Amino acid sequence: MTPFTSLTAPVAFLDRANVDTDQIIPKQFLKRVERTGFGEFLFFDWRFNADGTLNVDFELNTPDMAGAGILVAGKNFGSGSSREHAPWALMDYGFRVIIAPSFADIFYNNCFKNGLLPIVLDDPSIELLRSAASGERYVLTVDLQTQSITDGKGIEIAFLVDAFRRHCLLNGLDDIGLTLEHADDISAYESMRPSRMPSLAGQR
């Protein structure tokens, strides 16, 4: 996994609640068998009109949001389907940090597996960022070491993140590798597992 330590990047604001993973990456783009190349389809049905032209009214299509690396979104971001294509698409598009008042469970988990940092901030903090940006190009620094968000102009917001997840993200740890360090424990568990448990052995 790509480690995450800190990022200084422009911010995009998507002021919508309950953005589901069907919106983040519509189902017609889930047929790729790679992890890459999903960025061009991010928010596809919102970014593009039915005739394929750019929807200039969509938040992310405004010129000052070009090149954004941080997305500030509404509550319950990433709800719905478990598709990991959602964090893949967000990262491929250029985002490394998503800030929202709350996230859906599976999406939140998927982000950490890919080096995408989801940050939960309360509504007043998000409002503070929004008003500081005041519709202009706005740059933030997100530092996972110090767990802080700063804009270099006086705003400094602390955020919380689970210590173990933070450790894994800072070091880009492969959690399969971590689990396999305990292969003896897995084998011990398996030796106690009742043989009556369902199995596909002998089916092939």
Next chain:
Amino acid sequence: MSAKTMFQKIWDAHIVRQDAGQPAILYIDLHLVHEVTSAQAFDGLRLAGRKVRRPELTVATMDHNVPTTDRSLPILDQISKKQMDVLAANCAEFGIELYDLHSKRQGVVHIIGPELGLTQPGMTIVCGDSHTSTHGAFGALAFGIGTSEVEHVLATQCLQQTLPRTMEVRVDGALSPGVTAKDIILGIIGRLGTAGATGYVIEYTGEAIRAMSMEARMTVCNMSIEAGARAGMVAPDDTTFAYLDGKPHAPKGADLEAAMDYWRSLPTDAGAAFDELLTIDASTLAPFVSWGTNPGQVSPITAFVPDPDDEPTESDRASLVRALDYMGLKPGAPLNGLPIERVFIGSCTNGRLEDLRRAARIVDGQKVASTVKAMVVPGSWEVKRLAEQEGLDKTFLAAGFEWREAGCSMCLGMNPDILQPQERCASTSNRNFEGRQGKGGRTHLVSPEMAAAAAIAGHLVDVREWMAKS
């Protein structure tokens, strides 16, 4: 020993290792795999030179993007075909049992697990699909995972998990005629909202749940994720044991006795505490229908489209305006009588035999309205076979429905079964997100009875009045 919830018992029984300050390493008893969320996981194994640790605890099928038309014809969508071919190659390479397009065991992954008897009480079950919560109906801990976790389970047969909180949803009373398990879960999601159970595992309890068949319990557990829950569960009882009896992978003889001892120990102990409690009186529920663009935006069929001006905040008002605009609905319009053009009966929510039976009873001897295109997609090859044995296919075909092959179909429209822009659909599926059933399509989530009645009437109807008439 302190009183435990069923969830806690299953969690504790699957801990391989727990270090302070770290997630638990949980053992996974059954891993279900499908074509859309697995290719990158197998690739990851190959890149790291890893094997599948327990291929015999893994089973794969093709469901999400399979065509539901004649299986003897070639697949026209080459990208879909490639995804299916890649799954077949991966299963062959890693030694995983696969029920492909031509297997009599093929079907929606959450339908075939239970019907094969692979889903049993007290197990941990995962799949790269959020509707894995379906299997919780058996008193299993079952939840959806992302592709990285699919790879993790393939490599280790374990997952790193943080302990969720628990919520009891108690459904007291009895359902009225024409009101179903689907209406209960839509009512619950309407109460909780789409994030109300985020971070929780729900246990559904109460008289109405006890009275339900296994298939109805699966419908309830299936949509737990739509309230944000990690999983939903129902304690196993005689209904569960009767369902499992004789299923291909269910234990037999001495194994069954040992299994029964474990299964009977699973229900939540008297006095065990949940972190949250929600109670619902089933007898007060009407058939529900969704009117918005998420499954929390639901109302009884007797209600009216809500007014954005009644929302408490500007942000909520804007969301509602956006939802109604997408759905093409006017505030204050009655839901009953809303014209529809499409009907979809199927999915992991409502694509089982009982669902098809109940829908068939409504359409028997009737004709689909001339303005409606209606289809039935059985959840599995086996559901289709049993339904045809009872002649349900003839009932649907005579009424003017299409009768298709098994798959996820128009629940998510990854195959050719999609809505056209602005088409309005009464659907027995689980999500009414924008574009879910096709770009610009307008989904109204309902029970199989409500979908069937809407197909005949040409508009949403209160199935209770419909049943009274016929």
